[in-house]
Amino acid sequence: xxxxxxxxxxxxxxxxxxxxxxxxxxxxxxxxxxxxxxxxxxxxxxxxxxxxxxxxxxxxxxxxxxxxxxxxxxxxxxxxxxxxxxxxxxxxxxxxxxxxxxxxxxxxxxxxxxxxxxxxxxxxxxxxxxxxxxxxxxxxxxxxxxxxxxxxxxxxxxxxxxxxxxxxxxxxxxxxxxxxxxxxxxxxxxxxxxxxxxxxxxxxxxxxxxxxxxxxxxxxxxxxxxxxxxxxxxxxxxxxxxxxxxxxxxxxxxxxxxxxxxxxxxxxxxxxxxxxxxxxxxxxxxxxxxxxxxxxxxxxxxxxxxxxxxxxxxxxxxxxxxxxxxxxxxxxxxxxxxxxxxxxxxxxxxxxxxxxxxxxxxxxxxxxxxxxxx
Numbered sequence: 001x002x003x004x005x006x007x008x009x010x011x012x013x014x015x016x017x018x019x020x021x022x023x024x025x026x027x028x029x030x031x032x033x034x035x036x037x038x039x040x041x042x043x044x045x046x047x048x049x050x051x052x053x054x055x056x057x058x059x060x061x062x063x064x065x066x067x068x069x070x071x072x073x074x075x076x077x078x079x080x081x082x083x084x085x086x087x088x089x090x091x092x093x094x095x096x097x098x099x100x101x102x103x104x105x106x107x108x109x110x111x112x113x114x115x116x117x118x119x120x121x122x123x124x125x126x127x128x129x130x131x132x133x134x135x136x137x138x139x140x141x142x143x144x145x146x147x148x149x150x151x152x153x154x155x156x157x158x159x160x161x162x163x164x165x166x167x168x169x170x171x172x173x174x175x176x177x178x179x180x181x182x183x184x185x186x187x188x189x190x191x192x193x194x195x196x197x198x199x200x201x202x203x204x205x206x207x208x209x210x211x212x213x214x215x216x217x218x219x220x221x222x223x224x225x226x227x228x229x230x231x232x233x234x235x236x237x238x239x240x241x242x243x244x245x246x247x248x249x250x251x252x253x254x255x256x257x258x259x260x261x262x263x264x265x266x267x268x269x270x271x272x273x274x275x276x277x278x279x280x281x282x283x284x285x286x287x288x289x290x291x292x293x294x295x296x297x298x299x300x301x302x303x304x305x306x307x308x309x310x311x312x313x314x315x316x317x318x319x320x321x322x323x324x325x326x327x328x329x330x331x332x333x334x335x336x337x338x339x340x341x342x343x344x345x346x347x348x349x350x351x352x353x354x355x356x357x358x359x360x361x362x363x364x365x366x367x368x369x370x371x372x373x374x
Contacts, residue, residue: 009068010037012339020285088244088291123157181252186271187234202230278306303355309370311350314343327372
């Protein structure tokens, strides 16, 4: 009887776990939020991931439950665990991916380097932080933000007045120092329940309008020290929080060459899409191995360089499929991955990967192929 993995969430991350699951002989089931989502090929159920009865019924037919996103409520997660369901990552770890205030406090306890931060619940608290940090800072909603949503750079406490007005009783917002960074990096780590752990090469991420546009793997111009420190941070967080499965740690490299943690994701992540075609073991296969507590795969790169370019928005007219023949003909060495999503401004609808031994040439191929779909 094959191993069975249930993925809560029907987005592109679940979609990209299907192929490696087939190769491993693992049966995948998906609880999708609605019909027609990216992972519809494996969607065996459609329902609300916030409803315990729905999720519990889905979990009955699988060996382990994992996730396409971090939004399943804690009471649902803990009820599954109490009922004997294997959940990876578990609620005690996911808590810190769901709430940025809790994450910041826990990383402080672990001694992980991160920006100065504070919780505040009124304009006076925010203004006090601004006064102590040069008059500008980053305000974040603790829950639900991603791809630039729920994040604002502010220089006046009144700029957060609408968010403060929507806070529940006792609620707080997060404010962080505005870090002067030279570039953004990402470190991925995989950890299995029995404790085995592997770290992927640190990569450079290029953001545009708050959304990841490109990933260069490994990060160019990296020193041995930077590589070691990034891996140390990633493994320290994975072990300190008890993460199982894939962990992505978004990092700032500061002007004085320090690394500071920006965000966490406990699942496959956009910064790891390069690994589908550039690493011996992709992040999607690795996540399945990890949550099933199977031996972890080799994380070495297949070629010296990999470049991933996101397809954002898609064509103004027609579909991605209309543009596919020309892209494949002009760039036969590039791998195109589409998500089955309709085009919409700013929406991630696919990505391309290119690999090779010359970074400039690889980047050109990836960017040119992606441009076919703009």
